[in-house]
Amino acid sequence: xxxxxxxxxxxxxxxxxxxxxxxxxxxxxxxxxxxxxxxxxxxxxxxxxxxxxxxxxxxxxxxxxxxxxxxxxxxxxxxxxxxxxxxxxxxxxxxxxxxxxxxxxxxxxxxxxxxxxxxxxxxxxxxxxxxxxxxxxxxxxxxxxxxxxxxxxxxxxxxxxxxxxxxxxxxxxxxxxxxxxxxxxxxxxxxxxxxxxxxxxxxxxxxxxxxxxxxxxxxxxxxxxxxxxxxxxxxxxxxxxxxxxxxxxxxxxxxxxxxxxxxxxxxxxxxxxxxxxxxxxxxxxxxxxxxxxxxxxxxxxxxxxxxxxxxxxxxxxxxxxxxxxxxxxxx
Amino acid sequence: xxxxxxxxxxxxxxxxxxxxxxxxxxxxxxxxxxxxxxxxxxxxxxxxxxxxxxxxxxxxxxxxxxxxxxxxxxxxxxxxxxxxxxxxxxxxxxxxxxxxxxxxxxxxxxxxxxxxxxxxxxxxxxxxxxxxxxxxxxxxxxxxxxxxxxxxxxxxxxxxxxxxxxxxxxxxxxxxxxxxxxxxxxxxxxxxxxxxxxxxxxxxxxxxxxxxxxxxxxxxxxxxxxxxxxxxxxxxxxxxxxxxxxxxxxxxxxxxxxxxxxxxxxxxxxxxxxxxxxxxxxxxxxxxxxxxxxxxxxxxxxxxxxxxxxxxxxxxxxxxxxxxxxxxxxxxxxxxxxxxxxxxxxxxxxxxxxxxxxxxxxxxxxxxxxxxxxxxxxxxxxxxxxxxxxxxxxxxxxxxxxxxxxxxxxxxxxxxxxxxxxxxxxxxxxxxxxxxxxxxxxxxxxxxxxxxxxxxxxxxxxxxxxxxxxxxxxxxxxxxxxxxxxxxxxxxxxxxxxxxxxxxxxxxxxxxxxxxxxxxxxxxxxxxxxxxxxxxxxxxxxxxxxxxxxxxxxxxxxxxxxxxxxxxxxxxxxxxxxxxxxxxxxxxxxxxxxxxxxxxxxxxxxxxxxxxxxxxxxxxxxxxxxxxxxxxxxxxxxxxxxxxx
Numbered sequence: 001x002x003x004x005x006x007x008x009x010x011x012x013x014x015x016x017x018x019x020x021x022x023x024x025x026x027x028x029x030x031x032x033x034x035x036x037x038x039x040x041x042x043x044x045x046x047x048x049x050x051x052x053x054x055x056x057x058x059x060x061x062x063x064x065x066x067x068x069x070x071x072x073x074x075x076x077x078x079x080x081x082x083x084x085x086x087x088x089x090x091x092x093x094x095x096x097x098x099x100x101x102x103x104x105x106x107x108x109x110x111x112x113x114x115x116x117x118x119x120x121x122x123x124x125x126x127x128x129x130x131x132x133x134x135x136x137x138x139x140x141x142x143x144x145x146x147x148x149x150x151x152x153x154x155x156x157x158x159x160x161x162x163x164x165x166x167x168x169x170x171x172x173x174x175x176x177x178x179x180x181x182x183x184x185x186x187x188x189x190x191x192x193x194x195x196x197x198x199x200x201x202x203x204x205x206x207x208x209x210x211x212x213x214x215x216x217x218x219x220x221x222x223x224x225x226x227x228x229x230x231x232x233x234x235x236x237x238x239x240x241x242x243x244x245x246x247x248x249x250x251x252x253x254x255x256x257x258x259x260x261x262x263x264x265x266x267x268x269x270x271x272x273x274x275x276x277x278x279x280x281x282x283x284x285x286x287x288x289x290x291x292x293x294x295x296x297x298x299x300x301x302x303x304x305x306x307x308x309x310x311x312x313x314x315x316x317x318x319x320x321x322x323x324x325x326x327x328x329x330x331x
Numbered sequence: 332x333x334x335x336x337x338x339x340x341x342x343x344x345x346x347x348x349x350x351x352x353x354x355x356x357x358x359x360x361x362x363x364x365x366x367x368x369x370x371x372x373x374x375x376x377x378x379x380x381x382x383x384x385x386x387x388x389x390x391x392x393x394x395x396x397x398x399x400x401x402x403x404x405x406x407x408x409x410x411x412x413x414x415x416x417x418x419x420x421x422x423x424x425x426x427x428x429x430x431x432x433x434x435x436x437x438x439x440x441x442x443x444x445x446x447x448x449x450x451x452x453x454x455x456x457x458x459x460x461x462x463x464x465x466x467x468x469x470x471x472x473x474x475x476x477x478x479x480x481x482x483x484x485x486x487x488x489x490x491x492x493x494x495x496x497x498x499x500x501x502x503x504x505x506x507x508x509x510x511x512x513x514x515x516x517x518x519x520x521x522x523x524x525x526x527x528x529x530x531x532x533x534x535x536x537x538x539x540x541x542x543x544x545x546x547x548x549x550x551x552x553x554x555x556x557x558x559x560x561x562x563x564x565x566x567x568x569x570x571x572x573x574x575x576x577x578x579x580x581x582x583x584x585x586x587x588x589x590x591x592x593x594x595x596x597x598x599x600x601x602x603x604x605x606x607x608x609x610x611x612x613x614x615x616x617x618x619x620x621x622x623x624x625x626x627x628x629x630x631x632x633x634x635x636x637x638x639x640x641x642x643x644x645x646x647x648x649x650x651x652x653x654x655x656x657x658x659x660x661x662x663x664x665x666x667x668x669x670x671x672x673x674x675x676x677x678x679x680x681x682x683x684x685x686x687x688x689x690x691x692x693x694x695x696x697x698x699x700x701x702x703x704x705x706x707x708x709x710x711x712x713x714x715x716x717x718x719x720x721x722x723x724x725x726x727x728x729x730x731x732x733x734x735x736x737x738x739x740x741x742x743x744x745x746x747x748x749x750x751x752x753x754x755x756x757x758x759x760x761x762x763x764x765x766x767x768x769x770x771x772x773x774x775x776x777x778x779x780x781x782x783x784x785x786x787x788x789x790x791x792x793x794x795x796x797x798x799x800x801x802x803x804x805x806x807x808x809x810x811x812x813x814x815x816x817x818x819x820x821x822x823x824x825x826x827x828x829x830x831x832x833x834x835x836x837x838x839x840x841x842x843x844x845x846x847x848x849x850x851x852x853x854x855x856x857x858x859x860x861x862x863x864x865x866x867x868x869x870x871x872x873x874x875x876x877x878x879x880x881x882x883x884x885x886x887x888x889x890x891x892x893x894x895x896x897x898x899x900x901x902x903x904x905x906x907x908x909x910x911x912x913x914x915x916x917x918x919x920x921x922x923x924x925x926x927x928x929x930x931x932x933x934x935x936x937x938x939x940x941x942x943x944x945x946x947x948x949x950x951x952x953x954x955x956x957x958x959x960x961x962x963x964x965x966x967x968x969x970x971x972x973x974x975x976x
Binding site (some may be wrong): 037039046050054056057058059060061062065066067068070071072074075079092093100102115116117119136138139165166167168169170194203293294 | 438457459463464467468471475479483486491492493494495496503504506510513516518519521522523525530531532550563838853854855856919922923
């Protein structure tokens with residue numbers, strides 16, 4: 001529902017003039033900017049008109065009306081200031097790792113108290129990227145947004161802008177939040193390893209466990225009956241005892257010496273798939289080693305994966321599963 | 332949504348048909364419009380029929396809902412019809428200001444029942460604002476404050492509904508009214524501050540000099556019309572205050588005084604009239620007028636309402652008028668008379684001595700000693716004063732006898748011989764009958780006497796700390812020339828003052844005080860008042876300096892206590908979470924602050940079912956209705972979890 005002074009069927013020149021005013025952003029210092037909305041422009045014009053009439057006529061009731069309108073505008077402005085000041089460190093709530101090419105749906109509850117329900121628009125900016133989200137402050141405050149994840153990469157956002165028109169929709173107040181940064185790793189979607197011990201097992205063998213499906217798994221490994229169970233989060237793939245042996249080492253060494261971009265991206269997708277299947281495994285990515293059981297190292301691994309570029313050195317260390325383009329198992 | 336108003340049964344249907352937000356905003360914008368209509372209805376320039384029709388339409392719309400509506404085109408036609416109707420009114424000679432209010436109210440009628448659209452809400456807000464602004468020019472009633480405050484509250488909430496949480500904000504819930512009441516309080520306080528601090532410019536009169544055309548503009552006329560609209564209670568004659576003193580002292584100084592108006596010397600054909608009331612001393616505007624009683628006395632301030640006669644009611648003991656607002660003079664009969672009757676309310680200062688002496692007046696002239704036409708009055712006077720040795724005794728007997736009679740405003744007055752009828756038959760009447768009877772009786776006994784009209788007493792207003800003289804305090808008494816000076820005799824029975832006419836004195840006084848405060852501190856507020864207010868504030872700060880210094884200390888202590896309590900409480904909760912996080916870390920699980928337990932993997936060695944139960948219990952105590960855990964109780968739970976698993 002559009003509530004807007006444009007509904008008054010104003011002449012086009014007046015609407016254009018209003019829009020020009022609405023686009024203005026007055027710097028207030030310390031990263032704050034002030035603008036008006038369309039209703040705000042009309043409200044401000046009314047306020048100025050009534051104040052001028054009061055000053056011209058000396059009518060004290062007009063002075064009182066002007067004072068009331070002014071106090072309303074000031075209170076709306078102060079409330080907006082307080083709303084933006086109360087925004088906590090949202091970087092902790094932003095996703096660390098997302099799958100590139102997808103949309104990351106964000107919805108988290110925050111502890112924010114505002115005087116009035118308020119809708120706050122947030123925008124993270126880095127070089128070449130911008131991510132928008134919203135804070136909907138009411139009885140409960142939710143941080144929400146649909147974040148389109150760009151192609152694989154590591155993005156470091158150091159500029160956070162929050163803005164609101166709350167509570168009356170008259171003023172557009174914007175604040176640049178200092179000392180807040182967010183690193184976002186856009187990692188490739190999972191793909192199965194090229195050498196999957198499971199695929200070499202004969203059909204009809206005994207399976208002992210189920211795991212989530214990753215791209216590349218053979219359809220005949222999917223346990224269809226268990227997958228349609230309401231408690232299952234998606235397709236479930238059977239794990240056979242033979243695979244355990246193959247995974248005993250639980251180590252993946254990735255050789256980044258790849259010349260083709262496409263092959264490189266596919267290689268990283270396979271690594272991502274492996275990482276998701278082996279939360280406690282060890283990953284050697286080029287020359288870097290990560291223990292995925294450690295949360296910090298796991299995050300670092302994801303970031304390295306997002307920022308990975310083809311290398312010139314072979315994978316460090318020995319043993320485990322070697323992954324690269326060309327020779328299959330190495331070492 | 333927190334609305335307290337009752338809706339018709341069609342609410343649910345309307346919500347579906349017109350959209351939830353539209354229905355919610357409906358009541359708010361109609362309220363804004365209704366308060367605007369109520370404010371304008373206080374004006375004397377508004378025809379009751381117009382605002383009544385609009386108000387009824389608003390109420391019907393509220394009761395029935397958006398289904399009770401005209402189409403946009405129909406509403407537009409109604410507005411245009413109103414415009415042409417007002418033109419016709421002007422052609423027919425109706426005052427333009429009345430026509431303007433008629434037009435505004437017809438417009439309000441149209442937008443109140445216009446089809447429910449977002450544009451309709453905007454129309455209502457704008458029209459409501461215009462109504463409030465028009466009312467600020469056209470009414471001075473203190474009741475204006477009520478619709479103004481209501482308008483502000485609903486405008487705030489309607490803007491929140493329409494532009495704050497609706498539309499792009501994705502329809503956030505509006506919340507209950509508590510926050511809005513708080514906002515209203517803050518807005519009123521800020522408004523009061525701005526009202527006091529805003530500079531006042533005399534732009535209007537300055538512009539008039541350089542641009543006479545402005546005098547003809549509708550706006551400037553409308554502003555001046557506010558002065559005409561300032562109709563005080565017509566029964567009020569004047570209000571008196573004593574600045575710079577306590578209410579008790581002011582009351583003692585002002586109460587039970589005679590406020591002397593015109594002296595009536597000539598009695599012909601049953602009527603009193605003044606005779607030879609010549610001005611002996613003149614004074615120009617803004618100069619002082621000496622009343623002959625010296626130059627000392629306490630300063631009192633008198634607000635005289637606009638009346639047709641030129642006389643100023645002067646209290647006993649008045650010594651000087653230090654700053655006359657208009658040209659005036661002192662007459663030989665001791666009255667103060669304006670050269671031309673002032674057409675507006677006046678503020679005057681008077682120096683008043685504590686003793687209630689009469690002003691210096693010339694000796695009687697022949698008219699004041701002329702014998703009455705009626706022999707019956709003379710016979711009555713002789714009979715009453717038979718045996719008295721001197722004039723004082725004679726006057727005392729007459730006065731005493733008259734005072735023993737009945738005071739009544741309902742006694743029939745004989746048109747042919749009113750005084751004879753009063754003295755010989757009814758023995759009942761009003762103050763003029765008593766005063767005339769005594770004056771004529773004194774004259775029949777050879778003394779010079781006259782009747783003086785004025786006021787006596789007045790209502791002391793405890794709430795406002797002022798004296799109010801109304802028409803009901805009008806009085807007449809007698810002055811007799813005795814021992815080379817005029818002496819006052821008041822033969823009216825004391826029962827006259829029992830008929831005050833005030834039923835609920837406290838309420839009336841409070842209401843008078845409120846109205847007076849509105850006039851003094853809002854309508855008439857100026858730079859002098861601001862200076863006075865600041866002086867008062869400074870004195871108040873000086874008086875309560877100790878308390879003002881202690882207040883921040885109390886506030887600080889209260890704040891520290893609050894923080895301490897809050898910290899203890901939140902510390903328990905926070906500590907609880909810390910205990911949980913440490914335990915999870917020992918299990919190899921890292922929990923981020925925003926993560927709930929159910930999103931975490933099950934700790935090693937913990938049974939699935941037990942873990943699910945624990946998570947549920949934790950969520951209940953943390954976010955639900957369950958009693959909050961202490962760190963000790965959490966540790967117990969965790970121990971049990973590990974042991975049982």
